[in-house]
Amino acid sequence: MKELTAYVVDGHDVRIRPAPLEREWMDNTDQRFAYRCLPLNIANAHGWELLCTTAFSAIWDGRPSIDAIRLKSSHSAKRPQP
Secondary structure, three states: OOOOOOOOOOOOOOOEEEOOOOOHHHHOOHHHHHHHOHHHHHHHHOOEEEOOOOOEEEEEOOOOOHHHEEEEEOOOOOOOOO
16 A cells, blocks of 8 residues: 655644445446446546535636635634734
């Protein structure tokens, strides 16, 4: 097994685990066809789950810049002022 290093910032607790090999959405594809897509199956087998205590959504609009990713949290956490 390869090693994964996670760095904790701002004193948060990091909960991380290997992702399961089987996924409900893959099971629900016609005849479990998603498992027959080799690149998808390989990526799925090497995934990790970062367990968050707050729900969030992430949207990527396809551009290569950092502002192409929008994160929205359901928690109204206060950010520390510099």
